[in-house]
Every structure is written in structure tokens, then in C-alpha cells.
Amino acid sequence: SSLLQMQDLTKTYSNTRNKVTTHALNGIHLDVYPQEFISIMGPSGSGKTTLLNILAGLDQPTSGEFWLQGENLASLKADELALFRRRHLGFVFQDFNLLDTLTLAENVALPLSLDRQNDKHILQRVSEMMRFLGIEDQMQRYPYEVSGGQQQRTAVARAIIHQPRLLLADEPTGNLDSASARSLLELFQQLNSQRRATILMVTHDPFSASYSQRVIFIKDGRIFMHLRRTGSQQHF
Ligand code: ADP
Ligand code: ADP
Helix, strand or coil, rough: CCEEEEEEEEEEEEEEECCEEEEEEEEEEEEEEEEEEEEEEECCCHHHHHHHHHCCCCCCCCEEEEEEEEHHHCCHHHHHHHHHHHHHHEEEEECCCCCCCHHHHHHHHHHHHCCCCCCHHHHHHHHHHHCCCCHHHCCCCCHHHCCCHHHHHHHHHHHHHHCCCEEEEECCCCCCCCHHHHHHHHHHHHHHHHHCCEEECCCCHHHHCCCCCCEEECCEEEEEEECCCCCCCCCC
């Protein structure tokens, strides 16, 4: 059965000042199955970020419903939603969103420390995750002391340290040079195949999308095409 089910999601933004109404989403239906790696593509302004923000519980749909692991997030109270998000979701944002006053290790630890897990366990998990991402030498550094690629890896480590069922990524390679982008995509592929993470990634970039198993195209807030990869493809 599906991990994530969306039924007729719409989102309308009304600007009360100039009375402009924007229909950012116009009826999104989508089922995402466990362990899928899906890309969402579409022109700027087509509603990709809006959709991801809704799925992340950062924004509310105007109408329609969605279920994550059978749970209707809209029916949860604020504290239940916060807990659900912390336990089951990971996010990677385009601009990393690292906290500058914390070391990379402390940034990565955040989802676990917010969950009040014990320090020894946290340190062990953080070391393991940073090793997995090849940034174990940077644990005591601050975000401004490391490269964009290393910041991005830190953001990914933070997003997956609590082993979320669903990883949501908005243009994760948008600020990376092509070598860093490629290694991030390989990492996503590894997470997906070895750690059974389900990934939903917004991207403008066909090369990035070629790493996923299914590509969904949206335009004017509607899904207008699905592509499924068949067989094995090479990345050049
Ligand atoms: P994409 O991520 O595909 O570029 P967005 O989801 O950011 O698209 O935006 C979809 C549409 O909704 C755009 O027309 C955008 O200007 C509008 N929009 C997004 N967020 C807001 C907001 N907070 N207030 C008003 N309009 C918004
Ligand atoms: P992207 O194109 O990378 O998806 P955008 O630049 O469209 O992102 O949007 C960045 C942020 O600004 C989003 O959080 C979006 O909700 C918000 N936003 C986009 N368009 C508008 C708008 N017309 N009014 C207010 N906020 C907006």
C-alpha cells in the first residue's frame, strides 16, 4: 500500500492588499509507494515548492487531503504534528538552513536532541552518519568554515539521522557544483536502495531527475505527465 497518498490537493493564495488570487495547486492526486525515489519537475511557479511545503506540514492545503502512513496530518494537533514530523519526515532545503552558531555535528544531532535521546547514543549516531556522508573530519567545524558541498552533506545528514520514512528535498543540488551534485545524487540513490528511504525531490535539472525511478511533471498546479525509468540507465 502507499506510503503517501494525496487526494485533490489545492492551494490558493489570496493577497488581500491587491486582491490578486493565485491558484498554486489545482488538484494534485498522487500515490507514493514505499522506497520510491521520485522527482518532481516543472517550470518556475508551477507549484512544486508549495506542494513540498504542504507535504512537510509547513503549509496547509486550501482543500483536499493527504495521508502519510495512513495518518491525516491535517487532523493532528500542533504538538502531535510537530512530533510526527520529527519522527517520520526529513527535509533538505535548497539553502541548507544550517544553524551558524552550532557545529556541524550539533546541527546533525538536532533531530535527536529535540527528541531527548541520550547523549552517548546521539554522538554514536552522529559519527556514523557523518562517516557515511564523508564529513566525519568536519564534526567540530562551523557551517561558515566549510564548503557548500560539505554544508549540503551536513544538511542531508541532519535530514536522515532519525531514519525518516520520507525524505523531502527541494532543489537539493541547486547550489552545488556538478561534482558535488553528482555525489549528492549518488548518496540519495544509496539511501534509497540500501536504507529504504522514500525520496521526493523537486528539481529543475534533468540530470538530477535521471537518478529517480519516476518523474512527475507539474504545470499550473496540475500533474500532466508521469515518466517511469525502465531498465538501467547510465549517468554521464
Ligand atoms: P515553484 O516551486 O514551482 O517555482 P511555487 O510553489 O513556489 O512554484 O509557486 C507557485 C505559485 O504560487 C507561484 O505563482 C507563486 O508566485 C505563488 N506563491 C507561492 N507562495 C506564495 C505565497 N506565500 N503567497 C502568494 N503566492 C505564492
Ligand atoms: P522556487 O522557485 O525555488 O520553488 P520561489 O523563489 O518560487 O522558490 O519561492 C521561494 C519562497 O517564496 C517560497 O517559500 C514561496 O512560498 C515564497 N513565494 C513565492 N512566490 C511568492 C509570492 N508571490 N508571494 C509571497 N511569497 C511567495
